[in-house]
Amino acid sequence: MAHKKPFLFSTLLAASVCFPLACPSIVLADDYSDLLDILRAKGSLTQHEYDTLLSKHIHRAAAPQHVTRTAEHTAATPSARRVAARTTSHPVEAGYEDGIRFDPGQEESATLRAQNAADRAEASARSAQQAMLSTQNALNSSSVVRVAKYVPGKGLTFKAGPVDINFSGFVNGFYTYNSPAGGRPVAGGVSTGSSGFDSSSVRNGLLPAGFILKLSTTQSGIDMSAVLGMYPGVNNAKNGAFNANTGGSPVGLGTAGIDLRQVYVTFGTKEVGTFKVGRDLAIFGSDAILNDATLLSVGSTGSNAAPGNTSLGRIGVGYVYADWIPQISYVSPTYHGLQGSVGVFQPLDQFNFAGGGLSAESQQHSSPMVQGKATYDFAIGGIKTRLWASFLIQHHQGLTSDTIAESDHRSAMTEAGEIGAKFTYRNFQGVAYYYRGSGLGTTALFFDGVAANGRKRSSEGYYVQAMYNFTKKFKLVGSYGVSNLYQAPGENDSMLVRRNQSEVGAAYYSLTDWLNLVAEFAHTNSAAHGGNHNSDNSGSGGVILLF
Template sequence: MSLKLRHRLGLLGSIVCLGTVGVAQSAQADDYTELLDILRAKGSLTRGEYNGLLAHHLHRTHTAPDVQQSSYRKSPSGRSRSSRNANYGDSSLDAPDVTTIAAASAARRAAADAEASARSAQSTLFRAQHDYDPASIVRVKPYVAGKGVTIQAGQIDINLSGFINGYYTFNGAGGGSPVAGGVSTGSTGFDSSAVRNGLLPGGLILKLNTTQDGIDLGAVFGMYPGINNADVGTFNANSGGSPVGLGTAGLDFRQVYMTAGTKDLGTIKIGRDIALFAADAILNDATLLSVGSTGSNANPANTSLGRIGVGYVYTDWLPQITYISPKWHGLQGSIGVMTPLDEFNYAGGGRSAVSSQHSSPMVQGKVTYDATIEGFTARFWSSFLIQHQQSLTSNALSDNSKHSAMVEAGDVGMKLTKGPFEGVAYYYYGSGLGTTGLFFDGVATNGRKRNSEGYYVQGAYKILPRLKIVGSYGVSNLYSAAGEVYDPLMVRRNESEVGALYYNLTDWMTIVGEYAHTKSDSHGPNKEDDSTISAGAMMTF
């Protein structure tokens, strides 16, 4: 039923109600018929409606008990209307006046305007639905703290996230004698101060995701700039810095990769990203958000060591083609082929064999399992690494010896979380793996593999909703190879203890205070140690 029709029926009902009101004063008897005349003249009543209402009114007025006593009344025009004279039975009821008529007319106009507005809005909606193109819509998705800003441009999600950190770090040299391949710098005998990055540099990560032909596609660009001067060397942006005027900070472009897959079949990753072996060790390390062992504080690099070399071997960021399976009841697996890396003489002085020839790739794999056990949220993981090191050379091996070694390594770890408590335990073992970095001092000069192992344990507890205390201890051991000539300066053990406080000032900013003690022991009598106090903040968005 249209608005206009409903309005007219309401108006007719009001008139009928007026007509059926009892007898009124005789001076007001013809106001009802005057109202009918006005409405008929304005076109609000058809001729049939007008005649019907008038006849009904005249019938009631002629049958009223006091109609014969009603006085004669002239209309404003002077025309006699005695034949249509009527009285209202209840003198307390006023006859309709000009205000009532105007209100009815205004209501009728408002109803007509509303109906026209509704038709216009409906027409606009139909046009919008017809012209709607999802590919042309740009909107910002709801912000989630720590997950960056996501803009949806049609069918593409564009996510921008990142972090910045800076710490004042004081390193106190504990003294001792140099250890070749050790991570402590205490034997220098000099204290040092710096404002530097922690284990993480700064970061700016751009992610693009979409779905085409039922395939989920993604691209990631991860840029990691430091705040200290760069002095690019063997380790590129991670080489020791250059505390000299007119320097510039370094940029570590760690991530450049693409993904393609489905929820049922899994995902293929192609490009440069964090490796699989020992990745969970560093990602669950509390010093990732602080400093840990400095490595060198006098000329700080893009990053500190954290717990690298004192509990695990650095996973690294490698060119790779990796398959990641769907998750099945909390279980997920990954396997990838990666660019092989050289054996590297990190200790210096010709103490380890080196290589630079690779006819086969490095292979890495990982399995993770997520579960809830006795109220604990738990993650378990295990990963492995295999690489054939060919054409090993050293001061004891000729360049054409064709000596080779198959490097193998594996690890296991777990993380348990319940309420304010969080605990991590990790262990690794390798043959030819080396220590601190992949294949650092992994093969002796005689071409035989050195075995290595290490572990760390870590506990964290939120003593207040925003304040967390963390303590950890870790060790990395490097053993002599079979038949290796005894070297008293060669590193045998690196270890550290770390205690830290983390205060979440806001969702973005965390304030950090930390103490770390690092010690290196050789196969002989040499030892050195240092202590580091750091204070600063990290901002993530």
């Protein structure tokens, strides 16, 4: 459209000149820089055309010019008389051009106009800067609540002055069909194979639902936080030794259990490390469960006919459950990938999970449980690796059983250790884990860890897992795990579980950053020392939403 600008300019110029004066023969020049400004603002002139015309105009205006009259008969016309009158009241001096007549108004030099424009621009900039600073101060006020940038999987964070309020969680639900493959009962086994009945359920997986509230701030140079985590399930709760994790009760008028697993505070600095006081996931066994792919699915079902708050996943078939335990613990800063943690924990009882008087129990504790761990993160040749090793120690006093009287004052010192590794290379991820304990038991901490005769049982287990991401949304996982419980010296209990094992295959598809579809198959087998064994197969499909 640039080729039309000279024509438009000449047209507007001619109109501005000829229309008011009906194109008289006598015309007077005037300052038309304002007209040039208007034409440039309307886009009729390019910057180059504007600069050229303005320069030419200023140059011509610098030399005085004279107005000549035309034919006398033209001067006699009314138009001519009006022009002459205007010329008399406003003598034509320097700054006018032939053929153009404008009311000069108040004369103003180009330099003065430029200075005025600069002053106005400076004032506008100062005003804008003041408005921006005022807005920033208002946003940084402790009375304003802001929302931090959302990061998938990290929850929602609100900033209220110096306090960060983070709300995160997950919700899941699965349809699970369990088919017993038969066999005879195993005391302390995790397979449902001897039940004899197929079962269907709509249930939670290894995770229940979770709603975690975290408040964080820094005061006097100390970073601190308070955390409250609630983990309700979808199935009816039933009172029992394991509270919300006890097998459920699929009876009308039932309600889900409320599971407040997390209640703790942290405080520390980047240089010193972080202290934790309250109830949270313990140290020993935590990496084993957090790296278990069945955390997002079902795994071994446990009681599928009457589902509890969760399934078992790979608990008892590859590792001992870490559990959520009251604690005072410490995590060091990370130094070249190396980090350590240690803590004292509420001591737990030895528990006769197998039943039938097969295991001793304890309820006396004069000293706390102690746990510690070291982790090391590094990368070699594009392979990201995490190694970890941890230990557990607890003294159990006042052991009792059918053959041990309370007056015998029998006690046992439990010791356990674990080691694990996680490897990530491009789309592949692998996990390998092993544990061994004396008096540790199997499935959960101190389940059947001490025989009825008061002697400790040894136990060990492991699992291996491989995961491959075919796309950013689709991945397949396969895992195999075993947990072994050995008899104590002098013990011969044929019904006691000797081995729990399972194979799990699962597919995961991410519909969105929040919503994931899961399909899974699991085979679980339990075997006793005396030869009894049973097994079951289960298929599960459902969704898990994490935010």
